Amino acid sequence: MKTVLLGLFAFLPSLLFAQTYKVTPDDLARRQSYLLMRDGSTVRGQILRQDSILISVRKRNGNMSFVEADQVIRVVGDAAAVPKPAFGSENTILPYQVFVMRDGARVEGTFVRRDSTMITVRKRNGQLTYFEPELLLRTDTLSMETVGELTGMSPNRFAPWLLTGNTAHNAEKGRFYYRNTWLSRHELQYGITRFWSVGATFITPIPYLATAENYYGSGLYSWNMPRLYTQLSAGVGPLFRAGVNASFTANQLIGSSKTGGQFTLQGLLSFGSSQNNVTLGYSIAVPKFKYVLYPAWPSFSSSMPPQPVSVSVANQQLLSFGVIKKVSPKLTVVSDNSVSLGKQYRYYSYADGRARVSLALRFDRKRHAFDAGAYMLIYEKPFLWEGDKKARLFPYIGYNLIIGKD
DSSP states (O other): OHHHHHHHHHHHHHHHHHTSOOOOHHHHHOSOEEEEETTSOEEEEEEEEEOSSEEEEEOTTSOEEEEEGGGEEEEESOGGGSOOOOTTOHHHHOOOEEEEETTSOEEEEEEEEEOSSOEEEEETTSOEEEEOGGGEEEEEEOOHHHHHHHHTSOOOOOTTBOSSSBOSOOOOBTOEEEEEETTTEEEEEEESSSSEEEEEEEEOOOHHHHTSHHHHTTSSSTTOOOEEEEEEEEESSTTEEEEEEEEEEOOOEETTEEOOOEEEEEEEEEEEOSSEEEEEEEEEEEEOOEEEEOOOOOTTOOSOOOOOEEEEOOOEEEEEEEEEEEEETTEEEEEEEEEEESOOSSSOOTTOOSEEEEEEEEEEOSSEEEEEEEEEEEEEEEETTTTSEEEEEEEEEEEEEEESOO
């Protein structure tokens, strides 16, 4: 038994050594090396020496960085050999975190390890820093503006928005977001906190576009009267977010009468990061108006025609499904789809398509983005004025902007 224990203890040092990277003479001879770390980051500089625990690296700016040898996967001398993470992955979009201390101090870096007495973080300059767990108040992610500067890419900064709908991601705190569709539909959203935002949508019909089929016939604008909304959302784990959106749409003009407005409550679930996610939604709309029903009256009847009656519009329910996918440094694919549940209250109207399907490309820039794609309305019954079509296709053009200084 003693022999077994002695052999085991003799083997442990070699096992630990096998898990620790050993600097080679070639690594020491290079003026610049790339140290690939286990957390996905890369430390660049000249390797000076290695002791039993740390590797000393001189950065290009002359500062020294000390890297734990057991956190190094390998060392390469060519930048082309450094693996590039997929666009939109967490290592690309969120390479650093902000560790906020109880005294207000902030440390930007990547998490390395935590034990019962200490948290280890590698700062942005490559140096390691240590602090007690009880000193940490919270952990935040860097703003999309800072991420863009660090990665050389243009992240999708409009994660709260699909094309016409919302995701469970909130607007950044203290920022105004603006969206314009077809020069006529305007939307503003403001992030009050990290979890709460408010917004408004309104229409400014342009004379020429107001009569164009792509504008009025699409159903996106003709029934979209001024709307106010508020949204609460919170993260549940690193890649799951839940939210609730409540809105009120002002009076709408239907025929010769005005409605009493409409309240809508929507639940949202987003799976994934702000750059790559799938959003599921369920909405229930409570219209506060009635429509006039004219009973059938035989033409040969000699009696007086039956009087029209007012019928209350039933609550409307909607399922939605949206996708945001970052496919290149400056390009995002966005899809926004929905289907109406239950009985519709009219035979046909521009806004009453049974389902809506859309797909667009979002051209991301530093503070704004352009959307270009296609939008389809699918009807339960044939479209009456176009040869009994059950589906109609329209172009989609949008523009997104962040207002104010970063």
